[in-house]
């Protein structure tokens with residue numbers, strides 16, 4: 228789960244990770260009040276969307292008068308902001324964060340992410356902030372400072388020293404401040420089941436202090452049950468509506484760009500199915516794991532969500548009946564065809580527990596559009612052919 232910059236900075240404050248002072252607003256009048264409350268002469272009005280690259284996209288406005296604060300907020304609120312991370316459709320700005328303007332002396336990059344390969348959190352840092360870490364990783368990976376933290380030992384003092392030396396920070400007081408900064412950030416990361424926290428840029432000010440100018444924070448979805456306090460930070464406008472609805476039915480659904488809708492049980496089989504579709508020359512339109520105890524309602528819901536995607540030209544149902552019985556899935560498919568109009572070919576491969584009964588059920592149901600398959604390769608091949616044949620029919 229992602230949260231907004233202003234929310235991440237609220238959590239930063241609790242952990243002693245320094246950031247500029249600021250207040251959130253959803254009207255220009257409130258933005259003006261916030262700026263008055265902050266005082267000073269320079270303010271930054273920042274669009275709050277779950278995407279980076281706002282600065283380049285015109286979503287971060289540095290202003291020098293109270294009237295310009297109001298003007299900037301008026302422009303940003305209700306605007307559809309397009310950045311390299313939002314896709315061409317952009318994102319609607321519903322809130323702006325009004326922050327004190329900071330005189331920047333130096334910009335760094337700092338993040339803590341889970342490195343799955345080494346199974347540990349890792350601190351990533353760069354001497355130059357404000358740049359895209361993905362670009363640096365692709366073009367000059369040697370520039371990225373990497374410090375893995377063994378969670379059994381936690382963050383150690385020597386790792387902080389290693390980091391500040393690698394960043395070329397010479398001043399003792401600055402070294403000390405940055406080490407405290409990183410230590411606080413690591414505490415925040417580990418205590419809250421954070422999956423990624425990124426500060427880009429982390430800036431040094433005139434007085435040699437370090438501030439998180441930007442803040443991106445992502446929690447581990449699987450750990451959200453341990454943090455009910457973060458649920459209210461969820462912004463459903465920022466989430467994919469289909470993915471959210473699917474999760475309410477116990478389905479893991481992720482929409483993709485291809486033309487073959489997939490309904491599979493088990494994440495591993497779902498990945499294998501997507502690979503096989505690819506191998507046969509097609510592209511999956513989604514990842515959908517119906518889980519271990521898929522009931523007819525969940526299957527029907529899965530159908531409905533897959534069919535909402537206008538790019539879908541065929542559906543491939545690939546179920547291996549272990550815990551879930553194939554006859555239940557077959558009934559689910561029949562149930563689904565009663566409530567949702569299935570206007571594309573559906574290739575079905577059911578194997579495992581009660582597969583024979585399932586095949587009987589489907590045969591007797593006499594539903595148009597259903598093509599049966601004997602195994603994964605056969606199913607994937609038929610789905611790709613069916614998609615190619617129905618191309619343009621919808």
Ligand code: ADP
Pocket residue numbers: 247271278279280281282283287289326327328329330357427428440441442
């Ligand atoms: P994004 O990464 O989405 O573009 P940032 O929060 O990193 O958004 O802001 C973009 C740029 O705007 C920063 O790199 C910095 O130069 C400037 N900026 C952001 N917040 C402030 C601030 N409080 N004071 C001064 N400059 C700021």
Ligand code: MG
Pocket residue numbers: 279280357427428441
């Ligand atoms: Mg940034």
